Amino acid sequence: MNIAAAGTNENLAEISNYLIYSAMAVYTLAFVAYIAEWVFGSRSKVARTAAALGARGGADASAAGDGDGAGDGAGKQDAEPAAPAAKSAASGANSPASAGTSVLERARPKVVVRSSAGGRGDLPDGPGAAAGDAQGDLYGRMAVSLTTLAFLLHVAGVLTRSLSVQRAPWGNMYEFSTAFSMVGVGAYLAFLLARKNVRWIGLPLVTTVLLDLGLAVTVLYTESDQLVPALHSYWLWIHVSLAITCGALFYLGFVSTALYLFRDRYETKLLGGGKPGAFATSVMERLPSSVSLDKFAYRINAAVFPFWTFTIVAGAIWAGDAWGRYWGWDPKEVWSFITWVAYACYLHARATAGWKGRKAAYLALIAFACFLFNYYGVNIFFNGKHSYAGV
Amino acid sequence: MRTTDSAADAGTDGEPAVAGTDAGTGGPAEETRVAREAESQLSSLTTAPGEEKLHVPSIGVVGWARWFWRQLTSMRVALILLFLLSLAAIPGSVIPQTNVDAVKVEQFQKQHDVLSPVYEKLQLFDVYTSVWFSAIYILLFVSLVGCIVPRSWQFVGQLRSRPPRAPRRLDRMPAYTTWRTDAAPDEVLTGARRLLSGRRFRVEREGDAVASEKGYLREAGNLLFHIALIVLLLAFAAGQLWKSDGGKLIVQGQGFSNTLTQYDDFKSGSLFEPDDLDAFGFTLDDMHATYEESGPQKGTARDYRADISYWQGSGGKEQRTRIKVNHPLEIGDSKVYLMNTGYAPVVSVKDGKGGTAYRGPVPFLQQDGNLTSSGVVKVTDYRDAKGSKDQLGFQGFFVPTFDPTSGRMFSASPTMRNPVLFLTAYHGDLGLDYGAAQNVYQLDTKRMKQFKKADGSPLAKKILPGETMKLPDGGGELKFEGARRWAQFQVVHQVGNGWALGGALAAIGGLAGSLFIQRRRVWVRAVPGPDGSTVVEMAGLGRSESARLPEELGDLAYAVQAEAPPVDEQDGQDERDGQDGPDEQDDEQGTAGNDARQHDDRTHDDRDHDRDEDEASAGPSPRGDRT
Numbered sequence A: 001m002n003i004a005a006a007g008t009n010e011n012l013a014e015i016s017n018y019l020i021y022s023a024m025a026v027y028t029l030a031f032v033a034y035i036a037e038w039v040f041g042s043r044s045k046v047a048r049t050a051a052a053l054g055a056r057g058g059a060d061a062s063a064a065g066d067g068d069g070a071g072d073g074a075g076k077q078d079a080e081p082a083a084p085a086a087k088s089a090a091s092g093a094n095s096p097a098s099a100g101t102s103v104l105e106r107a108r109p110k111v112v113v114r115s116s117a118g119g120r121g122d123l124p125d126g127p128g129a130a131a132g133d134a135q136g137d138l139y140g141r142m143a144v145s146l147t148t149l150a151f152l153l154h155v156a157g158v159l160t161r162s163l164s165v166q167r168a169p170w171g172n173m174y175e176f177s178t179a180f181s182m183v184g185v186g187a188y189l190a191f192l193l194a195r196k197n198v199r200w201i202g203l204p205l206v207t208t209v210l211l212d213l214g215l216a217v218t219v220l221y222t223e224s225d226q227l228v229p230a231l232h233s234y235w236l237w238i239h240v241s242l243a244i245t246c247g248a249l250f251y252l253g254f255v256s257t258a259l260y261l262f263r264d265r266y267e268t269k270l271l272g273g274g275k276p277g278a279f280a281t282s283v284m285e286r287l288p289s290s291v292s293l294d295k296f297a298y299r300i301n302a303a304v305f306p307f308w309t310f311t312i313v314a315g316a317i318w319a320g321d322a323w324g325r326y327w328g329w330d331p332k333e334v335w336s337f338i339t340w341v342a343y344a345c346y347l348h349a350r351a352t353a354g355w356k357g358r359k360a361a362y363l364a365l366i367a368f369a370c371f372l373f374n375y376y377g378v379n380i381f382f383n384g385k386h387s388y389a390g391v
Numbered sequence B: 001m002r003t004t005d006s007a008a009d010a011g012t013d014g015e016p017a018v019a020g021t022d023a024g025t026g027g028p029a030e031e032t033r034v035a036r037e038a039e040s041q042l043s044s045l046t047t048a049p050g051e052e053k054l055h056v057p058s059i060g061v062v063g064w065a066r067w068f069w070r071q072l073t074s075m076r077v078a079l080i081l082l083f084l085l086s087l088a089a090i091p092g093s094v095i096p097q098t099n100v101d102a103v104k105v106e107q108f109q110k111q112h113d114v115l116s117p118v119y120e121k122l123q124l125f126d127v128y129t130s131v132w133f134s135a136i137y138i139l140l141f142v143s144l145v146g147c148i149v150p151r152s153w154q155f156v157g158q159l160r161s162r163p164p165r166a167p168r169r170l171d172r173m174p175a176y177t178t179w180r181t182d183a184a185p186d187e188v189l190t191g192a193r194r195l196l197s198g199r200r201f202r203v204e205r206e207g208d209a210v211a212s213e214k215g216y217l218r219e220a221g222n223l224l225f226h227i228a229l230i231v232l233l234l235a236f237a238a239g240q241l242w243k244s245d246g247g248k249l250i251v252q253g254q255g256f257s258n259t260l261t262q263y264d265d266f267k268s269g270s271l272f273e274p275d276d277l278d279a280f281g282f283t284l285d286d287m288h289a290t291y292e293e294s295g296p297q298k299g300t301a302r303d304y305r306a307d308i309s310y311w312q313g314s315g316g317k318e319q320r321t322r323i324k325v326n327h328p329l330e331i332g333d334s335k336v337y338l339m340n341t342g343y344a345p346v347v348s349v350k351d352g353k354g355g356t357a358y359r360g361p362v363p364f365l366q367q368d369g370n371l372t373s374s375g376v377v378k379v380t381d382y383r384d385a386k387g388s389k390d391q392l393g394f395q396g397f398f399v400p401t402f403d404p405t406s407g408r409m410f411s412a413s414p415t416m417r418n419p420v421l422f423l424t425a426y427h428g429d430l431g432l433d434y435g436a437a438q439n440v441y442q443l444d445t446k447r448m449k450q451f452k453k454a455d456g457s458p459l460a461k462k463i464l465p466g467e468t469m470k471l472p473d474g475g476g477e478l479k480f481e482g483a484r485r486w487a488q489f490q491v492v493h494q495v496g497n498g499w500a501l502g503g504a505l506a507a508i509g510g511l512a513g514s515l516f517i518q519r520r521r522v523w524v525r526a527v528p529g530p531d532g533s534t535v536v537e538m539a540g541l542g543r544s545e546s547a548r549l550p551e552e553l554g555d556l557a558y559a560v561q562a563e564a565p566p567v568d569e570q571d572g573q574d575e576r577d578g579q580d581g582p583d584e585q586d587d588e589q590g591t592a593g594n595d596a597r598q599h600d601d602r603t604h605d606d607r608d609h610d611r612d613e614d615e616a617s618a619g620p621s622p623r624g625d626r627t
């Protein structure tokens, strides 16, 4: 690397800082809008879970009332799981596989679905923070728009930082933090764009993004500058960007898992005939069902796990090139390993009797805690080969 | 154990139906049979070990050994061992480790005289080679092998046998659809068979039904992943056992050949033999380093590069190449890394008789970011003015860029612009003959006397290139001829790297297969109905519940219907009676099911919509499933 190119463009770096500050300001507005969504949305409470349980009880009762029992058991089974055929119909419409056959616009076959997940499997998802309230929904939409705007500023901030030093924008903890929350928000917006039901993540996500950026600009701030020779490698792009992406997605899984634990407790209480408090009801009713939350968390964690594995492998390859050993039990390596094993534990737990459900969820929380510690804790408390990351 | 649970669920699912079954289906015995069938279907969709009850064995040593082995290879114990492994790795990141940084361990031991012996006993300074850490991973390893081998056999067996035949009651499967058609049963089945094999299901026709299965890659991937872990672990272990790792500092123009004696320092694994060293050598032709010239990180290294000529084997041809940070030289199983660089002032020393007592570069070690370096020139073969034998030692600093205006002896930049040498001189016994290895960068002045100037003050001098420092009383002189760079290399010999990398990549591939693909079965049954038309039933079963399976079944049924179009029943468009009356047995069930659904229509619609979204949200998974 020649000396001329090694200089940093201080102007761009400054612009980057302003952009990050602006993004924070807009995120704050989005945060307020999300709060408003929750507050105004709560006016029209829809106790769907309780209603569903009630309906189920009612069905049982009426079936029992039939007396002769014909169709009673069957009704019970099918009432719970019944995934309406309409859904296959809807999804089938865009399935190319079935196109081109003789009958155009044929009706889709109806598929009867039986759940084996037990009674709990079929509680309906909550309606979201707005809970069908027009005003709440308006605030919710504003929140999403503001989040999008903030995200664009955020991206611009990261890009200009990168341009100012002419390298990947993740050479120290400040840059790592800003990129981390950027990817988190980006994933959230991408899910929304793909019409996933993820608006419930909005509030917790923006809250932590604000925290993360706040920490980044105060405690972790580092002037933009060049990297030490060990970081001059295309592995920096691969390894670190993957680590950031995995972390951000694991974070979404983490939020989902945490909410799952709350919602699960809430549902258990309802099923046991208990009466949760008004606040809990108001919040929990609007979240997706525990099964949906759990599934969302699992899918994310499972999908990210191979990438996290690759992140570690890429790191090992890089370490092999840079330090002469691919694995040396450096604190960062140790904690990556611990995080990996913890997530493997979680995946195993989901396939092990007596561990699925809440226990597996706790493992997922621990696993993410390990990830966080690997990022903050190890850089701050330990002095390993990775400590050039500049606190 | 997902397996067993699901099976249990299938059992409970079956339960209420007992009450509701009517005469035609055969009562509780039939139900139990159906439940058992469902159970066996589900458990044969995976090779995962089913969870065993913790019953205590009664028959002697063999019984216990069996029991122990079964526990060890169970999922629960694997889970516990994995958890223990992650816990056990923690202390190694908190307490300094000998194999990572021995100096830090020494410091720690000096500071904690109470804790240290305890830590020592618990092997906390060598966590990753300790007995307890090894015990955990060896147990896990054994468990892994003990789990993988039978599972692999089982899987091969599954691959060689036919897809399991259709359960008697297809409507008991997680996803189910049925319709009547005018096409003959045989036609329907032939069409279905063609369709399913076209979609890369393994298909088997058996009597009135077609059985098919797909997604073996899930199990294959999972096995591949676990086997790859074993490979990775073995490669890592081999790497540690046969590893060697040595450091060598070379001044520009000098060379190195890869034998034990040439190393400055050397570490090796317990099975390493000196013969394992690859035969090669190299000469450092040139060493370049650039540094940050401004800004807050002024002086930090930006780039290092060593130009070398190397040869391989005995009498191999010389080749030129460069070694940079992140770009080691690879020869055989050895890699040569560039670790550090600094300056070596070139000096020549004349003795009292005018003969050359010493001439050459002397590496000085870096003291600060600007490469202010300290070092020692030791001259053993020296005679004073009177011709009597003595030894000389010069101690001091080398400053690559001396800034006279600063008034300090520290370098202003790591780049050499205005090199200066500050030395003071001793004579006497260097202490080289006392056996103990001596640090070449330090001077042991215990048995030496410092040269004094005429006024009695210690002799010390700042010299520029070309200048000399004269010793008193015609005792000779030291000439500063210039400075060269030195480079420090680390030569690492490690076997099994390729295996480790291959294992890791295979593990990732296996993981992707295991996590993104679902293994599932689809059955089609076509039998003549009472009214002369054909009753077609299709059902699907997957390992885990997923909206994808019903969706896929819907797609398949839709495609089958192209050749077996549903008979347009009077109520064909009516949601409520969609599945009315294909046969007596399913009659009430179908209706009752639809009925109940109607009650709750909206809710289910929503829920299903959302679930659908979740489905796709795991990124690559939904697509991957289609393979």
Ligand code: HEM
Pocket (backbone or CB within 6 Å): A302, A341, A344, A347, A348, A350, A351, B002, B046, B047, B048, B049, B072, B073, B074, B075, B078, B082, B140, B142, B143, B144, B145, B147, B222, B226, B229, B514, B515
């Ligand atoms: C005795 C040792 C082991 C046994 C018996 C075992 C067993 C299994 C089984 C049966 C599955 C399939 C579960 C399913 O399909 O859902 C599985 C999945 C998995 N195993 Fe292991 N395993 C062992 C060791 C390990 C080790 C050491 C690791 C590495 C950390 C590991 C990582 C995984 C992962 C990541 C999955 C994927 C989970 C999933 O498919 O959802 N396993 N293991």
